[in-house]
Amino acid sequence: MDQDKAKEILESAPFHKFLGLSFDEYESGRVVINAPFRQEMIVNNEYDIMHGGILASLLDIAGHYAVLSQAGDRVPTANFRIDYLNAASGTETKAIGDVVRVGSNLAVANAELRQQKDGEWQTVAIGRGSYSVSHIE
Amino acid sequence: MDQDKAKEILESAPFHKFLGLSFDEYESGRVVINAPFRQEMIVNNEYDIMHGGILASLLDIAGHYAVLSQAGDRVPTANFRIDYLNAASGTETKAIGDVVRVGSNLAVANAELRQQKDGEWQTVAIGRGSYSVSHIE
Amino acid sequence: MDQDKAKEILESAPFHKFLGLSFDEYESGRVVINAPFRQEMIVNNEYDIMHGGILASLLDIAGHYAVLSQAGDRVPTANFRIDYLNAASGTETKAIGDVVRVGSNLAVANAELRQQKDGEWQTVAIGRGSYSVSHIE
Amino acid sequence: MDQDKAKEILESAPFHKFLGLSFDEYESGRVVINAPFRQEMIVNNEYDIMHGGILASLLDIAGHYAVLSQAGDRVPTANFRIDYLNAASGTETKAIGDVVRVGSNLAVANAELRQQKDGEWQTVAIGRGSYSVSHIE
Numbered sequence: 260m261d262q263d264k265a266k267e268i269l270e271s272a273p274f275h276k277f278l279g280l281s282f283d284e285y286e287s288g289r290v291v292i293n294a295p296f297r298q299e300m301i302v303n304n305e306y307d308i309m310h311g312g313i314l315a316s317l318l319d320i321a322g323h324y325a326v327l328s329q330a331g332d333r334v335p336t337a338n339f340r341i342d343y344l345n346a347a348s349g350t351e352t353k354a355i356g357d358v359v360r361v362g363s364n365l366a367v368a369n370a371e372l373r374q375q376k377d378g379e380w381q382t383v384a385i386g387r388g389s390y391s392v393s394h395i396e
Numbered sequence: 397m398d399q400d401k402a403k404e405i406l407e408s409a410p411f412h413k414f415l416g417l418s419f420d421e422y423e424s425g426r427v428v429i430n431a432p433f434r435q436e437m438i439v440n441n442e443y444d445i446m447h448g449g450i451l452a453s454l455l456d457i458a459g460h461y462a463v464l465s466q467a468g469d470r471v472p473t474a475n476f477r478i479d480y481l482n483a484a485s486g487t488e489t490k491a492i493g494d495v496v497r498v499g500s501n502l503a504v505a506n507a508e509l510r511q512q513k514d515g516e517w518q519t520v521a522i523g524r525g526s527y528s529v530s531h532i533e
Numbered sequence: 534m535d536q537d538k539a540k541e542i543l544e545s546a547p548f549h550k551f552l553g554l555s556f557d558e559y560e561s562g563r564v565v566i567n568a569p570f571r572q573e574m575i576v577n578n579e580y581d582i583m584h585g586g587i588l589a590s591l592l593d594i595a596g597h598y599a600v601l602s603q604a605g606d607r608v609p610t611a612n613f614r615i616d617y618l619n620a621a622s623g624t625e626t627k628a629i630g631d632v633v634r635v636g637s638n639l640a641v642a643n644a645e646l647r648q649q650k651d652g653e654w655q656t657v658a659i660g661r662g663s664y665s666v667s668h669i670e
Numbered sequence: 671m672d673q674d675k676a677k678e679i680l681e682s683a684p685f686h687k688f689l690g691l692s693f694d695e696y697e698s699g700r701v702v703i704n705a706p707f708r709q710e711m712i713v714n715n716e717y718d719i720m721h722g723g724i725l726a727s728l729l730d731i732a733g734h735y736a737v738l739s740q741a742g743d744r745v746p747t748a749n750f751r752i753d754y755l756n757a758a759s760g761t762e763t764k765a766i767g768d769v770v771r772v773g774s775n776l777a778v779a780n781a782e783l784r785q786q787k788d789g790e791w792q793t794v795a796i797g798r799g800s801y802s803v804s805h806i807e
Binding site: 271272273274275276277298299300301302303304310311312313315316317319320323335336337338339340341342343346 | 408409410411412413414435436437438439440441447448449450452453454456457460472473474475476477478479480483
């Protein structure tokens with residue numbers, strides 16, 4: 260899928276619009292997606308911690324678009340695994356997706372979330388997913 | 397955690413409020429959470445398909461509260477796996493969480509999402525997660 | 534795959550022969566496999582603990598044959614997750630596989646390992662895997 | 671754990687002896703383990719394909735020793751996930767483990783298996799695991 264079409268889908272899906280997503284990078288096999296902070300992303304007001312479900316969503320989306328950049332129009336997620344490494348706070352998040360392999364039935368992609376903490380980009384969560392590429396039309 | 401406190405957290409966290417969550421059941425080791433449909437949950441307007449990130453969020457939340465019902469005040473998700481079984485549509489979703497085991501450091505829980513299709517409750521996604529219980533205060 | 538053919542493969546593959554596997558049950562969508570203990574399965578001589586890799590192998594095999602019982606001749610594992618629940622000891626292990634869903638590309642199966650402890654069958658590990666069924670010949 | 675002690679455990683555990691493991695590299699946070707081929711590792715004689723359970727075992731062991739190199743004496747695997755990328759054949763396998771993070775309760779490590787095909791090292795499987803480090807004595 261070319262970047263214009265990917266951008267159109269990224270920016271038009273209702274849940275993506277809620278998340279406010281945009282591409283920082285889009286190349287074959289690798290994407291970086293920007294997710295600005297919004298208050299509804301928080302799980303714990305007191306500690307300003309971002310909800311794990313938001314993080315899972317951003318990881319899956321990053322992996323998904325990394326696969327889309329190499330493999331057609333529809334690549335539904337078959338399964339996904341997330342490891343939470345550090346508490347994510349209420350701030351802008353970068354979601355990076357990298358293709359590991361595109362097979363005839365399944366593609367595998369890695370994803371990573373980064374946030375700035377004390378001026379440095381820190382990894383807050385990592386994920387890996389399988390995407391069904393045999394659905395390609 | 398008792399049901400009143402769990403209910404208070406379930407209903408006050410900003411992302412939970414976005415999702416409109418409430419308990420259908422809350423007992424030791426098992427919860428059923430109701431998530432009404434809202435338009436922002438959709439990934440594909442044309443086919444009315446719910447976003448995988450919403451499903452991942454609901455699964456994680458169900459597992460999380462199942463563990464909370466048996467294991468203290470803070471049980472952050474350490475890692476999670478989701479298997480998408482059937483396309484989820486724009487309709488009410490039930491998220492069921494069941495504790496598998498609460499250990500001294502980690503708890504493991506299963507989660508399942510169901511939606512009504514043609515009058516029957518169908519499983520659309522399943523998940524399994526590990527939760528850090530040694531953070532208990 | 535019918536039981537005779539499944540039995541033939543289960544008992545002839547070199548690694549299966551090392552593990553000494555046999556079917557306790559084989560029906561559509563569910564299998565129970567018996568793995569007798571042998572000394573090479575141990576990771577820690579002092580505490581008589583079975584190696585996690587043996588447990589992972591048994592879980593994958595159970596899920597694999599559960600899928601085979603419903604879905605053709607070749608269903609290679611695409612991915613797998615294992616949760617270790619209790620230390621497994623040097624004793625006979627039962628590996629149970631249950632199909633969750635057979636789709637057009639992927640099948641999902643659950644697996645569980647049980648060992649007798651103090652006269653009761655206890656679950657020592659659980660797994661869930663995706664198997665490529667579009668490879669069916 | 672220092673390399674001498676790690677080497678002693680790697681080479682003395684019965685299942686490790688069956689696998690014939692030895693260290694190619696052992697440094698803080700990263701290990702490379704060599705697994706020579708033996709006939710019992712095969713699942714399919716006709717196609718000379720290595721059993722997925724052997725691959726799962728090697729991945730888990732690589733992650734485990736990567737964590738051990740940074741985090742004490744006992745770090746039992748809590749859960750593990752494997753993605754099979756390419757069929758592994760009956761030949762020597764390198765298992766690489768890399769620590770992602772060592773937390774106060776859990777460590778996360780990546781693992782990768784490589785085999786030579788047509789003179790090049792190819793990745794045949796990847797894994798990621800969580801290890802309980804709060805058991806440290």
